[in-house]
Amino acid sequence: MNALRVTGATGLLLLAAFAQGSIVARLPWFGPGEPQVAALAVLGVALTAGARAGAVAGFGTGLLLDLLPPADHATGQWAFVLCLLGYLIGMLAADVVDSRLLGAALAALGAALAPIAFTVLGLVLGDPRADLLGAGQRLPSVALWTLAAALFSLPALYRRRRVESPVVIEAVSLRVPTAVR
Numbered sequence: 001m002n003a004l005r006v007t008g009a010t011g012l013l014l015l016a017a018f019a020q021g022s023i024v025a026r027l028p029w030f031g032p033g034e035p036q037v038a039a040l041a042v043l044g045v046a047l048t049a050g051a052r053a054g055a056v057a058g059f060g061t062g063l064l065l066d067l068l069p070p071a072d073h074a075t076g077q078w079a080f081v082l083c084l085l086g087y088l089i090g091m092l093a094a095d096v097v098d099s100r101l102l103g104a105a106l107a108a109l110g111a112a113l114a115p116i117a118f119t120v121l122g123l124v125l126g127d128p129r130a131d132l133l134g135a136g137q138r139l140p141s142v143a144l145w146t147l148a149a150a151l152f153s154l155p156a157l158y159r160r161r162r163v164e165s166p167v168v169i170e171a172v173s174l175r176v177p178t179a180v181r
Contacts, residue, residue, distance in 0.1 A: 009045050009053075013061045016041035021068040031141030035149040038065055039111035042082050043089045044153070047103050051090030058086030073118075074125050081117045085110050108150035112143035 020038040027034070042061050046054025062079030065071070089110045096102040115135050122130030 005049075009049070009057065010060075013038075013041050013045065013057055014064070017061050017064045017068070021065065021070065025070070029141070029145060031138075031144070033115075033138035033141030033143075033145060035145035036111040036114050036142060037149060039082060039085065039114040040107055040146060040150055040153070042086045043107035043110050046086045046090035047093045047096070047107055049090070050093060051087050054086030054090030054093075055083050056086075058082035058084070073122065073127065077118060077121055077125070081114055081121060085114055085117065104150040105147065108143065108147040111146045111150070112139060115139075115142060 016038045020036070024034055024037050029035075038061050042054065042058045045057040049057075059079050059082065062082035063076070065078040065082075066073070066075045089106060092106060093103070096106055116132075116139060119130050119132050119135040123132060
């Protein structure tokens with residue numbers, strides 16, 4: 001990625017994290033869930049730039065979500081979940097390279113599973129407030145809202161990855177110079 005794309009992706013991820021914590025979380029949504037805008041932005045980066053960029057974007061965005069004021073969970077919990085999801089979706093991005101709709105659906109599914117993974121990690125860490133049943137009940141609502149957000153936002157961001165031609169390695173014959181007589 002060049003410097004301009006890195007700057008644009010960083011700005012997008014910062015905006016998504018702040019919007020998730022300050023706007024999306026405070027709006028009244030139909031159903032028990034809300035769209036996962038920050039996770040969707042991370043997975044959009046993973047789809048366009050690959051697994052490594054998705055993992056780095058997920059870690060940075062997740063750490064920002066962990067440190068934003070209403071956070072009352074273990075620091076690093078969102079960072080781990082979004083880093084893992086960014087990496088996994090980035091690995092699957094090669095399979096959906098030709099379909100924008102499939103890419104948006106994959107990102108929406110991954111973003112909708114982010115609260116489930118967050119809750120499971122909370123259970124592993126011993127958080128008494130982690131409620132897997134409640135997270136499962138919110139999953140359909142979160143998935144629908146996140147899919148709607150993905151269909152609206154990701155096609156503008158999703159560019160086809162350039163598949164470069166494979167490198168052809170030719171046989172090189174080593175010529176040993178003969179001794180000078």
